Each structure stands twice: as C-alpha cells, then as structure tokens.
Amino acid sequence: MSAVRTPSSRARAAGPARGSGGPLRRRGLRLGEPGTAWVFLTPAIVLLAGMLLYPIIYTVWVSLSDFDLSTFQPGDWVGLKNYETVINDPGFLESLKVTGIYLVIALPVQLVLGFAIAFLLNVEWRGRGVLRALFLIPMVVAPVVAGGVWRMLLDPLWGVVNYALGLVGVGPVEWIGDPTLAMVSLIVIDSWRWTPFVVLVASAGIMALPSDVYEAAKSDGASRWQTLRHVTVPLLVPVIAAAFIVRWLGAVKMFDIALAATKGGPGQATDVVNLYIYEKGFRGLEFGSASSMATIVLVITMIITYFLFRLSRYLENRW
Amino acid sequence: MRRYLRLAATAAVFSLTVTACGSSGGDDAPAADGGGLGTAQNPVAIRVLANDAFAKQWQDQLVPEFTKKYPNIKVTVDGVPYNDQLAKSMLELTGPTATYDVVLGDDPWMPQLAKTGGLVDLKTDLAKFTDASYEWDDINSAALAAGEWDGHQYGVPVRSNLLLMFYNRSLYKKAKVDEPTAETTWEQYFTDAAKLVQDTTGDGKTDSWAVGTYFTKDPLTPTIWQTVLNSDGGKLLDENLKVQFDNETGVKALQTQVDMLKYAPPGAATYQFNEPLEAFRQGKVATMFMWGSVYKGTAIDTATTTLKEDEVGVTTLPAGSAGPGAHRGIWTAGVAKKSTHQAAAWTFLQWMTSKEGEQWVGANLGTFPARDSTLNGTPPTPWLKPVYDAISAGYDAIAKGQMWRPRLPESDAVQQILALQTSRAVSGQATAQEAIHQAATDISALLKSKGYPQ
Amino acid sequence: MVSSGRLGRAAAIGGAILATLVFLFPVIYMVGISFKLPRDIFTVPPRWFSELTFDNYTSYFHQARILPRMVNTVIVAAGSAIVSMVAGAMAGYALTRMRMRGAGVMAGVILASRAVPPIALVVPMFLVARRLGLTDQYITVILAYVTFLVPYVVWLMRAFFRSLPKELEEAAMLDGCGRFGAFFRIIVPCSLPGLISTMIYCIILAWEELLFALILTNDKAVTIPVAIAGIAADTENGGLWGPLAAVGVLTVLPVVIFALVVQKYLVKGLADGATKG
Structure with a gap:
C-alpha cells in the first residue's frame, strides 16, 4: 500500500462511497451486499422508530385536535384551528425570528472558535491532555447553575465583569437588562457552553489526519498557511460539516440556558422558539398550540437540515 | 434474515403504538373504607x-x-x-x-x-x-x-405565604424618612423612594437604592402590579371572567411597577426572586416587595444575611384607594x-x-x-410575632381585595401573557398603556378561544 | 500541527492556556461560590475571598440525596452512551461505506429525527412508559436518551469513518475478514479518537439532561440534574447558590476524571500505523 498519498488522490479514492445508491464499481472487491448494510442499520432504526414514531404521531394528532387535559389525549378533531392560532400569534413569529438571529450568529462563532482552539490544543506538550479534559467542563455544568453563575458575573451591581469594566471607567453595562445586549449575552453564554463540543470533535478530526500527507506537503516545501489551506481544511471538511450539523440540531432545540439566564426576556428579546413552546406547553398548558408549533418547527428544521445536508455533501465532494 | 429483522422492527413499533393509545383505564371505585388507616400487621x-x-x-x-x-x-x-x-x-x-x-x-x-x-x-x-x-x-x-x-x-x-413589604430601618433612618406603616400610600412611598436612593458612605457615589423586587420576565413579576391594581379596587377579570383591566387603573398599576425601576439598583430590570433578596440582605435596598417566607433568612439567620433582626421591618404593601395590598401565594x-x-x-x-x-x-x-x-x-418563637401580625393584616387585605391570581384553569396561561407584557413595559419596549392593552387583547383572545364569553 | 517553529509552538501553547483560562473563568467563580457563606456571595463590590465554609458541600449532600442520584446518573449516562455508540457507529459505517439504495435519504431521516422539539416528545413518551408500567426505571430514561444520541453518533461517526483510508478495510477483507470482522477489528480501532470523542459527547449530553429525566422518573431513577433543578427551584427561603455551586462542582468532577482517563486512547497515529503496516 502506498505510504504517500496526496489529498486529491485520497478524495478520489474515497469518492465512490459517496453516491447515494446506484450500482457502484469498486476495484475487484465484493463490498458488502445491501443486506449487510441493513443489518448494520437495524439497531439504530429499530431504536429510533420504536421510540419516536408514536410521539411524533401523537404530537401531530394533538396539533389537529382539542387537547383533553383530563386524559392527556387528543380530544375532538378541530382541523387546522390550532395552526391558525399559532400562525396569527405574533409571539410565536417573534420567537422564530429571535431563534434565527441567535443561530446565524452563534453557530459560526462556535465553529470558528472551536476549530481554532482545537488547533492550538493540538500542539504536543505535556499539559495538552489536561487542557482538553478541562475544556469539557462548560458542557457539563448544569444549565440552571451555569445560567445563574453567568447572571452573577454579568450583574451591574455585584458582577465581576462590570466591576472589571468599572476599573477602566466603563459601565455599568446592563448585560441582561438591555434587549440587544441580552441577545449578545445569550450568545456568549451559549458559545461558552458549546464551543467545547466543537473543540472536542475538531481535536479528534485533526488527530485522525494521516501524517504522511503532511510529510508529503513538507517535502514539497509548502508553507504552514498553504498546508492548512490546501491539506488540512480539505481533509477536515467531513468533520467540520458534521460538527456544524450536530451543533445546528443542538442549537435549534436550545432553551434551558435561555430559561436560566434571561427567561427569554426582556420582552421577547431572547425568547427562542423552543423556550416559547416549552412555556406554552408546560407552564401555560396549551398543549394544542404547543404541538402545532412543535410540528411547524419540526418541518422548518427538516427543510433547513436537508439543505445543510446537501451543502455539506457538495463541500465534501468539492475537495 | 433481513425480512425477519424488518418484521420484528415493525412489530415492536406497532405494539408500542397500540399499547400507548387506548388510554383511560377502568374507573375503579375506591374501597368504602378508603383503604383504611392500616394496622400493625398491614400498614x-x-x-x-x-x-x-x-x-x-x-x-x-x-x-x-x-x-x-x-x-x-x-x-x-x-x-x-x-x-x-x-x-x-x-x-x-x-x-x-x-x-x-x-x-x-x-x-x-x-x-x-x-x-x-x-x-x-x-x-x-x-x-x-x-x-x-x-x-x-x-x-x-x-x-x-x-x-x-x-x-x-x-x-x-x-x-x-404572601407578598409583603420588607424595609430596612437603618437605611430609612439614614435617609431621615419615617418608617412605612400599613397606611402609607403609593404616593408617599414614591416621595420617600426618591430620598432612599442615597450615598451612605459619603464618597459622592450612590451606593444604596430604594426598592428591590421582581422585574424580569416571569409569571410572578406581574403580581406586584396586580396587587397595586387590587388595592386600587381594580380587578383583572370581572365576575363573568371578562377582561377588566384595560383602563386607567390598570395602566396606573403597571406604571407604578415601571416607576419603581427608577429607584432600584442598576441591573434591577433582570431581577427575579433571588436578586432583590440578596440586594436587600446586603443592605443595598431600603425596601423589598417579597414573599414573607424569606423573613427568617433575611432578619434572623446570620449565615444568609448581613442584617440584624431589629433592622428589618415587615408590613403590607403600600395602600391604594381601597386599602393596603398583599398577594396570596x-x-x-x-x-x-x-x-x-x-x-x-x-x-x-x-x-x-x-x-x-x-x-x-x-x-x-x-x-x-x-x-x-x-x-x-402565641407564636412558637418571639421573632415570629411581627411576622404573624403582618400576615394577619395581609390576609385581611387579600380577602377584601381578592388579591390573588385568576381562578380558572387558564390562570397560568394568563399569567404568562402578563409576564411578557410587563417585561416589555419594564424594559421600555412598550409604554404601560400599550402593554396593558396588548395583554388585555391577548388574554381576551385566549379566554374566547376557550369558550368563555368575552 | 506539523513543522512548528519553536516560537510558533510557544505561542500556540500560550494561546491554548489562555483560551482554557477564559473558558474556565465562570467555573472557577463557581468553585469560589461553593466555599462561601450565603451572605458573602453577593457582596458589592465582588470579593474573591471570605470566610471559608464546607457547609455547602455537606448540607445538601444528604438532603438532595446526591450519592444515589449520582449513581443513577452514571448508570443512565453509561447505558445510553454505550447503546447509542454501538447502534450509531454501526449505522454510520453502513451509511458511509456500504452499497445500499437510499443511503443518503436514510442518513437524512436519521438526522431529521433529531429535529423534533423535546417538549413534543416527552409527554407521549411518558404516556407510553406509564402504559407499559415503565416509569421511574433506568431502561426508560436510557431509551429516551438513546433517541437523541443515536443521530448525533451516526453523523459524527460518519464523518470520522469517511476520513479513514478506504484501503484499510479492503486489505482486511482481502485477508478474509467479513464485513463484521473488518468493522470491529480494523475500523473501530482505527477511528478510536473519533469514537472516544463521540462517546464523551454522548455521556455529557446524558449527564446534564433535565427535561426527560424529570418527567420520566419519580424517585428511584432520579438523576443529578433533577436534584439540581430542585435545589435551584427553592423560592421559599432564598436562593441556595452555595449548595448549587457545590453540587455543580461535584457533578463536573466525575466527567473530568473520566475524560482524563480516556485521554490516553486519544492518541494520534493509530490510523497512521495501520495504513503503513
């Protein structure tokens, strides 16, 4: 087997596997007959279908009926009435907008920051393992504790952040009280929490890179920047794409940290859609509208995920 | 092999779905003795x-x-x-x-x-x-x-439990303001509040404020202005559950809470349960509208508070035209x-x-x-005496002004709407009048959709 | 990275330490709170040091039943992570490297199953569990967690498998390994960094999950996040930030220790060695 491969030859070698079906030619190998593929897929499919099918049917069903609080079952069929209510609910539309703003800013920030830190953590020295482990902590702190600690840090009266700003003559800044800054704070807190995930995945991706490629690049006299741009990033595209998509699906469902840090306020400034649905359902007991909203969010998420999925495949194939 | 696996998967899913549906178990009539009180052999x-x-x-x-x-x-x-x-x-x-x-x-x-x-x-x-x-x-x-x-x-x-007014006697004394009583009105309270924002150390910087209470987006935040509304004789919903607060009394009540923010510490707009309590316990605010149950940790327990028992006073909320206020919890x-x-x-x-x-x-x-x-x-300990007095007075106010959250199955949904609009008014995204009107419209629509006549 | 100059290397290490400190600042602050008396937490201006107390660690340790709930959390997190890793990695492999119709669609469907808002899942799941008499049991919580972990595992592992050189399994299969043999003997060991990272992520997600744990358990299977939410929800006597911070610290420790232990498997060169061999 050749020890030195260029990235482009690697990409070509891995190429055929990407086709989504159709007969694939592979060099003289009887690569798994389709039956084996299904055997590999069965545990995941059984688990997902078994656990999700009924809840999804239930949710759609509730969204089309009058919810009966005395049994927690769908009651009379009301057609699209719940959807009408929801579409005309300015609060719901506002929460979708808020979610959009949050996602568009938070996701790229976390991804770029995460990969940058992963590169820094990739330099070999003795403390690297400890730093990598410590970097997991923000993800592990319970949201309600994390939210509370951040509220303390950002408080204008007793908060350390404003105290430090005060020493250089700035502030006090209403980090959570001001509608715009509240969104900034939420993004900061969420990025603090989830950038470590990107670091975790990116580190593994960087580590899995074959070093022979680098030797080849080095012997070709490529600069660090050229190596990064033409070797590392193209090889990392699948991992970057996967990290982005996983983070996207996590971020869409975020509500715990918003609940703990800002309660969605002031007004609706940080009222992300899953928080809105949670409060409608669990606090307001409006399970009919909550289910309609959940269904709408599910459909929107699936559509966007589909495009992201296509985009990631396009990017993977480009390099 | 494959077919069997797929079959098994389908069957598993199906059985889950079926068992999950047909809910509503039998209406087992409870035993006539209500299960009894147990015996030594059969507890x-x-x-x-x-x-x-x-x-x-x-x-x-x-x-x-x-x-x-x-x-x-x-x-x-x-x-x-x-x-x-x-x-x-x-x-x-x-x-x-x-x-x-x-x-x-x-x-x-x-x-x-x-x-x-x-x-x-x-x-x-x-x-x-x-x-x-x-x-x-x-x-x-x-x-x-x-x-x-x-x-x-x-x-x-x-x-x-009920919403009461806590006050810091030392800060009142320092500001040379008379302590509040059950008769103190909101007008008097705000006159005092201006003086209670003060510089206690003499370094030229304000370091003590007048009020701490709920201001954030939370279902408990509106209970403050709901109390003001009730003590002015106003009500959220009338006897027939029709919305009744979209008027001058309602706007004035919400405006009262919005105005409090002027005399509150920086950052007070985000205050939930915890922050005003800590600000009060640290001696940073002179009054606090808060649940009575925090009294022990605020006045007695030295691990949680910097205040002394004789520094902390407790009474009903300032009076409106119909009498003093409190709110039931x-x-x-x-x-x-x-x-x-x-x-x-x-x-x-x-x-x-x-x-x-x-x-x-x-x-x-x-x-x-x-x-x-x-x-x-006789209270079990002496320090409870002033608290029991305040609670008694509070119960009277509550009974008189019906100072509680709406009594209907949609009460939490109503409270959520009020929370949002209150937060908009507090953070300056809407005027008190706009917020009240929007809340009234939303609550009316909600109740109508639930079949209440509106 | 490769070919780091001495200066670049020092700068990168410095940058890594700085980034870690920035990210850990709130955590350090939390540790500080956990040793403070309640009255010293909200001082104006903020104070770093005050009278030290261990009460926060001792007082709620018993009251919130931290130890049994920690055990529950370990069982649930480990169980759901293991099940998800096996099911997810196998599916991810099939979707990356096997010939099948509609692999793309299948991958999309598995991923999209993660798009359902949690609030829509938890009530029906509870109703099913109650119907089957399975509320307040580990298996219910584990299965619930598996549903949201599997799609993540499939996607992450798909990416890691994809970056493995094709020649690996070809060689294995030519050597007479079957599909399963190639997967378990060659692919799994070679993607160890990816597997370990994904597993850590699964454990963390299961470790801090609140909503499902709360609704699906009552007493026997209650996990730490529920206990924490319970302490945080004390709106009767005053915020319990000391105990909250203390329990926060206690819950973070096992995961950090676990991560440190598995670090040694996170070493570079496994895939390298295999391709060269």
Missing part, C-alpha cells in the same frame, strides 16, 4: 408529590412526627422542581391508577389540577373520613379559598381521586393542617400558618 403506604424546596424537609421531619401518631401509615414524599411541577402533577393525576395519593399545588394551580377530574372534594367526598374535631371554620377564609374551585374544596393550605394539598388510600391520605393532611399540626409545623419547619387561632395565638 398502608401513601405517596406525596410535593415541591423539591420542601419535599426532603417533610420526609425527614414532618413524616416522622406524623408517624408517631399514626404508626401504621407509611408516607413517602417525592419532590419536583417548581418549573415543571404543574405539568408533572397533571400527568400523574390523569393516569389510570394513582402513583400519588396526595398532590400539591401552588396558589393558581388548583383549577387546573381539579379540571383533570383527578381530585376529590375534601369537604364532601371525604367527609366520612374527617375527624370530628377538625375545624374548617378556623382556617382563614382567604387562605382556604386557595384550595377551592368551582364550589368544591379540593385542597387545604399546607404552606401559606399558598400551597394547597389535595387527595387523588384514584388513590386507593384516600382515608390515610386525608388523615395525613388533616393532621398537618389541624391546630396541633400547624403549631408543630410552625415551630419546627418555620412554615406560616393558615389558621386564625394559630396566627392570633
């Missing part, structure tokens, strides 16, 4: 679904005391975090069999819980298990009303209809809320009483 076990804040305290202290008297009733108390307790309790009450025999509800929850049809009327359904010496009439009527809905008594008050407990041990469950609640039980609870757990005889009697 009965009951389970209580309570709030995490006090579940463990009950299990460790209250239950052993109860067991001394009723050794054959075994009580287990489970706790749930507040945010999800209502939904969790409703899910539990709607089951075909009862996991829980006793279910607790915060002040506005009894209508929702009762609407599941999962609670019994304690006064009628369980009359046969009620001890002859249990005095219903002695329980303060305003407190008892928290467990009532639609003409039925579904719950009894087990942890009474009482936990009530009811018995599950599907419980097979209703007699034991009700016996537990009766003991806890009896004269004897309330005395014990007040002395050992520090919970406030709901019985007039307890409130007017």
Whole structure:
C-alpha cells in the first residue's frame, strides 16, 4: 500500500462511497451486499422508530385536535384551528425570528472558535491532555447553575465583569437588562457552553489526519498557511460539516440556558422558539398550540437540515 | 434474515403504538373504607408529590412526627422542581391508577389540577373520613379559598405565604424618612423612594437604592402590579371572567411597577426572586416587595444575611384607594381521586393542617400558618410575632381585595401573557398603556378561544 | 500541527492556556461560590475571598440525596452512551461505506429525527412508559436518551469513518475478514479518537439532561440534574447558590476524571500505523 498519498488522490479514492445508491464499481472487491448494510442499520432504526414514531404521531394528532387535559389525549378533531392560532400569534413569529438571529450568529462563532482552539490544543506538550479534559467542563455544568453563575458575573451591581469594566471607567453595562445586549449575552453564554463540543470533535478530526500527507506537503516545501489551506481544511471538511450539523440540531432545540439566564426576556428579546413552546406547553398548558408549533418547527428544521445536508455533501465532494 | 429483522422492527413499533393509545383505564371505585388507616400487621403506604424546596424537609421531619401518631401509615414524599411541577402533577393525576395519593399545588394551580377530574372534594367526598374535631371554620377564609374551585374544596393550605413589604430601618433612618406603616400610600412611598436612593458612605457615589423586587420576565413579576391594581379596587377579570383591566387603573398599576425601576439598583430590570433578596440582605435596598417566607433568612439567620433582626421591618404593601395590598401565594394539598388510600391520605393532611399540626409545623419547619387561632395565638418563637401580625393584616387585605391570581384553569396561561407584557413595559419596549392593552387583547383572545364569553 | 517553529509552538501553547483560562473563568467563580457563606456571595463590590465554609458541600449532600442520584446518573449516562455508540457507529459505517439504495435519504431521516422539539416528545413518551408500567426505571430514561444520541453518533461517526483510508478495510477483507470482522477489528480501532470523542459527547449530553429525566422518573431513577433543578427551584427561603455551586462542582468532577482517563486512547497515529503496516 502506498505510504504517500496526496489529498486529491485520497478524495478520489474515497469518492465512490459517496453516491447515494446506484450500482457502484469498486476495484475487484465484493463490498458488502445491501443486506449487510441493513443489518448494520437495524439497531439504530429499530431504536429510533420504536421510540419516536408514536410521539411524533401523537404530537401531530394533538396539533389537529382539542387537547383533553383530563386524559392527556387528543380530544375532538378541530382541523387546522390550532395552526391558525399559532400562525396569527405574533409571539410565536417573534420567537422564530429571535431563534434565527441567535443561530446565524452563534453557530459560526462556535465553529470558528472551536476549530481554532482545537488547533492550538493540538500542539504536543505535556499539559495538552489536561487542557482538553478541562475544556469539557462548560458542557457539563448544569444549565440552571451555569445560567445563574453567568447572571452573577454579568450583574451591574455585584458582577465581576462590570466591576472589571468599572476599573477602566466603563459601565455599568446592563448585560441582561438591555434587549440587544441580552441577545449578545445569550450568545456568549451559549458559545461558552458549546464551543467545547466543537473543540472536542475538531481535536479528534485533526488527530485522525494521516501524517504522511503532511510529510508529503513538507517535502514539497509548502508553507504552514498553504498546508492548512490546501491539506488540512480539505481533509477536515467531513468533520467540520458534521460538527456544524450536530451543533445546528443542538442549537435549534436550545432553551434551558435561555430559561436560566434571561427567561427569554426582556420582552421577547431572547425568547427562542423552543423556550416559547416549552412555556406554552408546560407552564401555560396549551398543549394544542404547543404541538402545532412543535410540528411547524419540526418541518422548518427538516427543510433547513436537508439543505445543510446537501451543502455539506457538495463541500465534501468539492475537495 | 433481513425480512425477519424488518418484521420484528415493525412489530415492536406497532405494539408500542397500540399499547400507548387506548388510554383511560377502568374507573375503579375506591374501597368504602378508603383503604383504611392500616394496622400493625398491614400498614398502608401513601405517596406525596410535593415541591423539591420542601419535599426532603417533610420526609425527614414532618413524616416522622406524623408517624408517631399514626404508626401504621407509611408516607413517602417525592419532590419536583417548581418549573415543571404543574405539568408533572397533571400527568400523574390523569393516569389510570394513582402513583400519588396526595398532590400539591401552588396558589393558581388548583383549577387546573381539579379540571383533570383527578381530585376529590375534601369537604364532601371525604367527609366520612374527617375527624370530628377538625375545624374548617378556623382556617382563614382567604387562605382556604386557595384550595377551592368551582364550589368544591379540593385542597387545604399546607404552606401559606404572601407578598409583603420588607424595609430596612437603618437605611430609612439614614435617609431621615419615617418608617412605612400599613397606611402609607403609593404616593408617599414614591416621595420617600426618591430620598432612599442615597450615598451612605459619603464618597459622592450612590451606593444604596430604594426598592428591590421582581422585574424580569416571569409569571410572578406581574403580581406586584396586580396587587397595586387590587388595592386600587381594580380587578383583572370581572365576575363573568371578562377582561377588566384595560383602563386607567390598570395602566396606573403597571406604571407604578415601571416607576419603581427608577429607584432600584442598576441591573434591577433582570431581577427575579433571588436578586432583590440578596440586594436587600446586603443592605443595598431600603425596601423589598417579597414573599414573607424569606423573613427568617433575611432578619434572623446570620449565615444568609448581613442584617440584624431589629433592622428589618415587615408590613403590607403600600395602600391604594381601597386599602393596603398583599398577594396570596399558598400551597394547597389535595387527595387523588384514584388513590386507593384516600382515608390515610386525608388523615395525613388533616393532621398537618389541624391546630396541633400547624403549631408543630410552625415551630419546627418555620412554615406560616393558615389558621386564625394559630396566627392570633402565641407564636412558637418571639421573632415570629411581627411576622404573624403582618400576615394577619395581609390576609385581611387579600380577602377584601381578592388579591390573588385568576381562578380558572387558564390562570397560568394568563399569567404568562402578563409576564411578557410587563417585561416589555419594564424594559421600555412598550409604554404601560400599550402593554396593558396588548395583554388585555391577548388574554381576551385566549379566554374566547376557550369558550368563555368575552 | 506539523513543522512548528519553536516560537510558533510557544505561542500556540500560550494561546491554548489562555483560551482554557477564559473558558474556565465562570467555573472557577463557581468553585469560589461553593466555599462561601450565603451572605458573602453577593457582596458589592465582588470579593474573591471570605470566610471559608464546607457547609455547602455537606448540607445538601444528604438532603438532595446526591450519592444515589449520582449513581443513577452514571448508570443512565453509561447505558445510553454505550447503546447509542454501538447502534450509531454501526449505522454510520453502513451509511458511509456500504452499497445500499437510499443511503443518503436514510442518513437524512436519521438526522431529521433529531429535529423534533423535546417538549413534543416527552409527554407521549411518558404516556407510553406509564402504559407499559415503565416509569421511574433506568431502561426508560436510557431509551429516551438513546433517541437523541443515536443521530448525533451516526453523523459524527460518519464523518470520522469517511476520513479513514478506504484501503484499510479492503486489505482486511482481502485477508478474509467479513464485513463484521473488518468493522470491529480494523475500523473501530482505527477511528478510536473519533469514537472516544463521540462517546464523551454522548455521556455529557446524558449527564446534564433535565427535561426527560424529570418527567420520566419519580424517585428511584432520579438523576443529578433533577436534584439540581430542585435545589435551584427553592423560592421559599432564598436562593441556595452555595449548595448549587457545590453540587455543580461535584457533578463536573466525575466527567473530568473520566475524560482524563480516556485521554490516553486519544492518541494520534493509530490510523497512521495501520495504513503503513
């Protein structure tokens, strides 16, 4: 087997596997007959279908009926009435907008920051393992504790952040009280929490890179920047794409940290859609509208995920 | 092979779906003796679904005391975090069999819980298990009303609480302002508030403010202006549940809360339960509108507060045109209809809320009483005296002005709408008038969609 | 990275330490709170040091039943992570490297199953569990967690498998390994960094999950996040930030220790060695 491969030859070698079906030619190998593929897929499919099918049917069903609080079952069929209510609910539309703003800013920030830190953590020295482990902590702190600690840090009266700003003559800044800054704070807190995930995945991706490629690049006299741009990033595209998509699906469902840090306020400034649905359902007991909203969010998420999925495949194939 | 796997998967999914559907178990009629009170050979076990804040305290202290008297009733108390307790309790009450025999509800929850049809009327359904010496009439009527809905008594008050005004005597003295009394009006309060924003150290920087209370987007935040509204004789909903606050009184009430922010510390717009409390305990605010239950940790317990007992005063909220204000926040407990041990469950609640039980609870757990005889009697410790006085006055105000959150199954949904609009007004995204109008419109639409005439 | 100059290397290490400190600042602050008396937490201006107390660690340790709930959390997190890793990695492999119709669609569907808002899942799941008499049991919580972990595992592992050189399994299969043999003997060991990272992520997600744990458990299977939410929800006596911070610290420790232990498997060169061999 050749020890030195260029990235482009690697990409070509891995190429055929990407086709989504159709007969694939592979060099003289009887690569798994389709039956084996299904055997590999069965545990995941059984688990997902078994656990999700009924809840999804239930949710759609509730969204089309009058919810009966005395049994927690769908009651009379009301057609699209719940959807009408929801579409005309300015609060719901506002929460979708808020979610959009949050996602568009938070996701790229976390991804770029995460990969940058992963590169820094990739330099070999003795403390690297400890730093990598410590970097997991923000993800592990319970949201309600994390939210509370951040509220303390950002408080204008007793908060350390404003105290430090005060020493250089700035502030006090209403980090959570001001509608715009509240969104900034939420993004900061969420990025603090989830950038470590990107670091975790990116580190593994960087580590899995074959070093022979680098030797080849080095012997070709490529600069660090050229190596990064033409070797590392193209090889990392699948991992970057996967990290982005996983983070996207996590971020869409975020509500715990918003609940703990800002309660969605002031007004609706940080009222992300899953928080809105949670409060409608669990606090307001409006399970009919909550289910309609959940269904709408599910459909929107699936559509966007589909495009992201296509985009990631396009990017993977480009390099 | 493959076909069998797929078949198995389908079958698994199907069986899950089928079993999950056809809900609604048999309506097992409870035994005539309500499950009895147990014997030494055959003790009965009951389970209580309570709030995490006090579940463990009950299990460790209250239950052993109860067991001394009723050794054959075994009580287990489970706790749930507040945010999800209502939904969790409703899910539990709607089951075909009862996991829980006793279910607790915060002040506005009894209508929702009762609407599941999962609670019994304690006064009628369980009359046969009620001890002859249990005095219903002695329980303060305003407190008892928290467990009532639609003409039925579904719950009894087990942890009474109400919104009161705390004040820091030292800061009042420093600002040379007279201490507030039950007669102090809101106008007077705001005149004083301007002076209570002060520089106590003389370094030219303001370091002490007038007020701390709820300002964030939270269902409890509007209770402040709801109290102002009630003490001006206004109401959220009229007798027929029509929206009645979209008027000058409503706007003035909300404006009162918005104006408080001017005299509050920086960052107060985000204050929930914790922050105003800490600001007060650190001596940074002169007054605080807060639940009475925080008194011990604010005035007595030196681990949690920097204030001394004689520095902390407590009274009703400033008066409106109809009198002083307060707001009810009482936990009530009811018995599950599907419980097979209703007699034991009700016996537990009766003991806890009896004269004897309330005395014990007040002395050992520090919970406030709901019985007039307890409130007017000698408090278990001297420091409770001013608190009991304030609570008594508060109950009177509450009864007179009906100072509680709406009594209907949609009360939490209503409170959510108020929370949002209050937050918009507090953060300057809307004027008080716009916020009130929007809240009225939204609540009206909500109630209309639920079939109430609007 | 490769070919780091001495200066670049020092700068990168410095940058890594700085980034870690920035990210850990709130955590350090939390540790500080956990040793403070309640009255010293909200001082104006903020104070770093005050009278030290261990009460926060001792007082709620018993009251919130931290130890049994920690055990529950370990069981649930480990169980759901293991099940998800096996099911997810196998599916991810099939979707990356096997010939099948509609692999793309299948991958999309598995991923999209993660798009359902949690609030829509938890009530019906509870109803099913109650119907089957399975509330308050580990298996219910584990299965619920598996549903949201599997799609993540499939996607992450798909990416890691994809970056493995094709020649690996070809060689294995030519050597007479079957599909399963190639997967378990060659692919799994070679993608160890990816597997370990994904597993850590699964454990963390299961470790801090609140909503499902709360609704699906009552007493026996209650996990730490529920206990924490319970302490945080005490709106009767005053915020319990000391105990909250203390429990926060206690819950973080096992995961950090676990991560440190598995670090040694996170070493570079496994895939390298295999391709060269």
